[in-house]
Amino acid sequence: MTSPKTFPLTSFHWGTYRAELDGQGKLSKLHDFEHDDDPSPIGAGIVDVLDGPTRITQPMVRKGWMENGPQAGDTPRGEDSFVPVSWDTAIDLVARELQRVKKNYSNEAIYAGSYGWASAGRFHHAQGQLKRFMNGMGGFVRSVNSYSLAAGEVIVDHVLGNYNEMIYRQTSWQSIIDDTELFVAFGGLPLKNGQIGQGGVGRHRQAEAMQQARDAGVKFVNVSPIRADVTGDLDADWIALRPGSDVAFMLGLAHTLVSKNLHARDFLERCTVGFDQFHAYLLGENDGQPKSAAWAAEKSGIPAQQIIDLAHQMCSKRTMLSASWSLTRQEHGEQPFWMLITLAAMVGQIGLSGGGFGLGYSAVNNIGLEGKDIKLAAMSQGHNPVDSFIPVARISDMLLNPGTEFSYNGAQYSYPDIKLIYWAGGNPFHHHQDLNRLRKAWAKPETIIAHEWCWNSHAKHADIVLPCTTPPEREDLLLNPRDPYQIWMQKVVEPPKGVLDDFEIFRMLAAKLGFEEAFTEGRTQQEWLEVLQDRSRAMNTDLEEPMFKLSELKDAEYQHIAPPQDAFIMLADYRRNPEAHPLKTPSGKIEIGSRTIAGYNLTDCYGHPAWFEPQEWLGGDTSRHPLHILSNQPKTKLHSQLDHGSYSRQHKISEREPLTMHPDDAARRGVQSGDVVKVHNDRGACLCGVIVSSEVMPGVVQLSTGAWYDPEKGADGNAMCKHGNPNVLTLDRGTSTLAQGPIAHSCLVEVSLFTDTPPKVTAHQPPEICAVNKRPDS
Ligand SMILES: Nc1nc2c(c(=O)[nH]1)N[C@H]1C(S)=C(S)[C@@H](COP(=O)(O)OP(=O)(O)OC[C@H]3O[C@@H](n4cnc5c(=O)[nH]c(N)nc54)[C@H](O)[C@@H]3O)O[C@H]1N2
Ligand SMILES: Nc1nc2c(c(=O)[nH]1)N[C@H]1C(S)=C(S)[C@@H](COP(=O)(O)OP(=O)(O)OC[C@H]3O[C@@H](n4cnc5c(=O)[nH]c(N)nc54)[C@H](O)[C@@H]3O)O[C@H]1N2
Ligand SMILES: [Mo]
Numbered sequence: 001m002t003s004p005k006t007f008p009l010t011s012f013h014w015g016t017y018r019a020e021l022d023g024q025g026k027l028s029k030l031h032d033f034e035h036d037d038d039p040s041p042i043g044a045g046i047v048d049v050l051d052g053p054t055r056i057t058q059p060m061v062r063k064g065w066m067e068n069g070p071q072a073g074d075t076p077r078g079e080d081s082f083v084p085v086s087w088d089t090a091i092d093l094v095a096r097e098l099q100r101v102k103k104n105y106s107n108e109a110i111y112a113g114s115y116g117w118a119s120a121g122r123f124h125h126a127q128g129q130l131k132r133f134m135n136g137m138g139g140f141v142r143s144v145n146s147y148s149l150a151a152g153e154v155i156v157d158h159v160l161g162n163y164n165e166m167i168y169r170q171t172s173w174q175s176i177i178d179d180t181e182l183f184v185a186f187g188g189l190p191l192k193n194g195q196i197g198q199g200g201v202g203r204h205r206q207a208e209a210m211q212q213a214r215d216a217g218v219k220f221v222n223v224s225p226i227r228a229d230v231t232g233d234l235d236a237d238w239i240a241l242r243p244g245s246d247v248a249f250m251l252g253l254a255h256t257l258v259s260k261n262l263h264a265r266d267f268l269e270r271c272t273v274g275f276d277q278f279h280a281y282l283l284g285e286n287d288g289q290p291k292s293a294a295w296a297a298e299k300s301g302i303p304a305q306q307i308i309d310l311a312h313q314m315c316s317k318r319t320m321l322s323a324s325w326s327l328t329r330q331e332h333g334e335q336p337f338w339m340l341i342t343l344a345a346m347v348g349q350i351g352l353s354g355g356g357f358g359l360g361y362s363a364v365n366n367i368g369l370e371g372k373d374i375k376l377a378a379m380s381q382g383h384n385p386v387d388s389f390i391p392v393a394r395i396s397d398m399l400l401n402p403g404t405e406f407s408y409n410g411a412q413y414s415y416p417d418i419k420l421i422y423w424a425g426g427n428p429f430h431h432h433q434d435l436n437r438l439r440k441a442w443a444k445p446e447t448i449i450a451h452e453w454c455w456n457s458h459a460k461h462a463d464i465v466l467p468c469t470t471p472p473e474r475e476d477l478l479l480n481p482r483d484p485y486q487i488w489m490q491k492v493v494e495p496p497k498g499v500l501d502d503f504e505i506f507r508m509l510a511a512k513l514g515f516e517e518a519f520t521e522g523r524t525q526q527e528w529l530e531v532l533q534d535r536s537r538a539m540n541t542d543l544e545e546p547m548f549k550l551s552e553l554k555d556a557e558y559q560h561i562a563p564p565q566d567a568f569i570m571l572a573d574y575r576r577n578p579e580a581h582p583l584k585t586p587s588g589k590i591e592i593g594s595r596t597i598a599g600y601n602l603t604d605c606y607g608h609p610a611w612f613e614p615q616e617w618l619g620g621d622t623s624r625h626p627l628h629i630l631s632n633q634p635k636t637k638l639h640s641q642l643d644h645g646s647y648s649r650q651h652k653i654s655e656r657e658p659l660t661m662h663p664d665d666a667a668r669r670g671v672q673s674g675d676v677v678k679v680h681n682d683r684g685a686c687l688c689g690v691i692v693s694s695e696v697m698p699g700v701v702q703l704s705t706g707a708w709y710d711p712e713k714g715a716d717g718n719a720m721c722k723h724g725n726p727n728v729l730t731l732d733r734g735t736s737t738l739a740q741g742p743i744a745h746s747c748l749v750e751v752s753l754f755t756d757t758p759p760k761v762t763a764h765q766p767p768e769i770c771a772v773n774k775r776p777d778s
Pocket of ligand 1: 068149425431470
């Protein structure tokens with residue numbers, strides 16, 4: 001282990017490390033931060049890709065755009081070559097293009113929803129910088145909610161009040177260690193995901209907390225199609241239910257409670273509204289179908305007796321019911337969280353130590369941490385005068401159908417007509433569903449501008465690419481609620497010549513467009529870091545020891561922020577006295593029945609939680625596509641980030657993303673571990689390398705997200721991804737007309753052995769770079 005201070009600290013979404021350089025000043029190794037007991041191996045992936053062929057080191061303009069002006073043109077985006085230009089030219093082109101679109105069409109024609117994760121650090125937050133810049137030039141069409149759990153965000157606002165205030169502040173692990181007896185995890189406790197934290201991670205806590213809970217005698221039950229969703233050390237019981245059937249399974253549990261009169265009438269009476277409507281639905285009073293354990297067994301594939309036994313255990317023990325965020329990324333993804341909260345209310349332990357419910361334990365490191373709820377200062381994004389927005393995952397719908405109406409959260413809106421897209425931080429060719437459809441949508445705008453640091457599919461599909469820095473190449477502050485360390489992120493390596501910080505790019509553009517002073521407020525980056533730290537200090541005066549000033553933090557490298565003494569129990573005050581601590585719902589109570597939602601009269605989301613049959617699942621028509629694909633988060637990277645790094649590449653099979661399938665399914669198709677297979681449905685196809693394993697249940701295949709999209713055009717015009725990006729297969733449809741969230745996890749496919757010579761993977765190769773013939777302004 002390295003001794004502290006030998007090497008400077010830098011932080012990423014996956015952790016804090018000490019950076020060692022070689023004799024030439026290049027990053028050669030990342031050492032673990034001495035206070036992180038469970039450092040993430042993802043870090044190692046960056047060492048070999050900060051420079052090299054995938055790094056973009058000069059502004060680039062797509063050849064077709066350069067030659068023919070603002071339009072998709074004959075060579076589609078994603079297939080064209082690029083022309084390098086100077087920063088002066090690039091800034092000039094972008095500034096003029098923004099002005100042209102603003103003048104010819106208005107700011108309503110500019111989409112800068114720019115969804116995605118970018119990099120760790122309070123100041124160099126690419127989307128924050130972009131929004132501040134765009135507001136400075138008159139506003140933009142924005143996006144609302146996240147790909148992570150859009151349906152959860154919308155529904156929990158109705159059921160519990162402001163979800164934003166509680167999303168990361170769940171009952172702490174310490175409370176679970178102290179008092180939980182039974183922990184039932186729908187979607188498991190994916191430790192691979194707890195590696196990550198928004199804004200960065202100082203110390204990883206999830207693995208340690210789970211082990212402490214196990215050692216304290218907590219019994220874990222993993223309700224998931226994938227065994228590895230709860231780590232082997234926890235000796236969890238595995239209930240391998242059919243993907244997408246959790247709500248039916250929970251209804252079976254709820255029905256058992258009611259039929260045995262085990263539900264907590266007192267809690268339901270005191271702390272919830274609308275149980276009666278739900279109760280009538282549960283008993284089938286209107287549709288003639290009681291949602292009994294036998295009914296749930298048919299939907300979920302789990303024997304009725306197992307459902308009945310679990311319901312009894314839940315009531316006789318201190319029970320934590322948890323759901324992973326993935327449950328919201330499926331058709332009708334509003335229902336699982338609503339149903340889980342309803343079930344927990346029926347068990348009656350909400351607000352008790354170690355009891356109730358939790359949403360997203362180990363989805364990210366920040367959840368369930370005991371640390372102090374630090375408040376965070378950020379650069380203001382200013383005011384956006386443009387009203388138009390889209391639910392974040394409706395991007396292809398917007399581009400393909402301008403002017404068309406859509407519903408969102410009880411109201412009607414229409415899609416704006418977008419002429420220019422500006423993206424800084426986020427990769428739509430990673431995160432969006434049905435990439436063949438997105439490609440068609442991407443051909444619509446006149447101009448697409450992206451800030452990127454590497455030649456991923458997002459950069460390759462843009463018209464103007466402005467190359468940006470990465471965390472080790474700039475200074476920043478890591479500060480996160482409940483993380484016990486604030487870190488001074490040092491500039492440990494020089495960025496390649498020709499690469500600029502997002503802030504500097506926007507500063508230059510603002511200067512060109514005449515609002516530099518408004519954008520920078522006259523401050524340099526250093527001055528901003530100081531101001532942000534001072535503001536954070538002023539917002540957090542209740543700490544045991546005051547937060548360091550920037551100069552002190554720089555000297556000390558990091559500050560330990562002592563956690564509060566008591567374990568946190570979500571909704572404890574509310575349980576004690578609901579009248580004195582009302583929730584921010586219309587009734588002030590937990591809304592098992594919501595008059596607001598009932599009043600929307602939607603056919604795909606009622607006024608109480610309910611089962612809706614998904615269009616694609618194993619309980620439906622599986623004649624052509626008999627396998628359910630779960631495209632969950634990758635263990636070896638963060639989404640598409642560092643897919644090109646050594647750590648991710650080590651885990652590929654024949655250079656392709658691994659697909660895990662059950663031995664029975666593999667045998668039926670003559671497939672063995674190591675084979676290359678084609679995964680396909682009516683929307684598209686991709687090639688993967690196979691792992692045969694009984695870690696996944698029969699009928700289910702698992703293919704993580706993250707492989708850089710590597711299209712090879714087929715005869716039908718639709719591309720096959722040679723590299724294994726699952727989003728060529730997934731469905732691009734909203735969860736329901738309530739939340740309109742993404743539904744990546746509702747997807748059926750077939751898998752076939754690929755008997756031809758597999759095409760070469762070109763995902764990690766840069767596009768062709770060529771010389772300029774003609775400038776559009778010449
Ligand atoms: N099939 C399927 N699809 C999914 C999911 C799924 O479960 N299944 N999950 C969804 C979820 S939950 C999410 S959150 C999304 C994630 O989707 P994204 O957040 O869009 O994915 P990332 O790969 O993290 O994209 C971040 C991009 O920002 C760039 N970047 C990094 N640092 C900087 C910086 O400092 N400045 C700038 N300008 N750029 C930077 C990176 O190179 C990268 O291209 O994917 C969604 N898509
Ligand atoms: N290493 C790493 N960690 C990450 C990320 C990453 O890219 N890499 N991404 C981060 C982000 S942005 C987010 S939003 C979180 C997401 O965190 P999650 O939403 O928890 O992510 P997933 O890995 O998609 O899903 C967890 C598990 O849910 C199970 N599952 C899927 N469908 C069903 C179902 O219908 N029923 C049941 N019971 N289980 C199901 C799958 O087996 C899957 O492994 O992860 C974060 N953490
Ligand atoms: Mo996410």
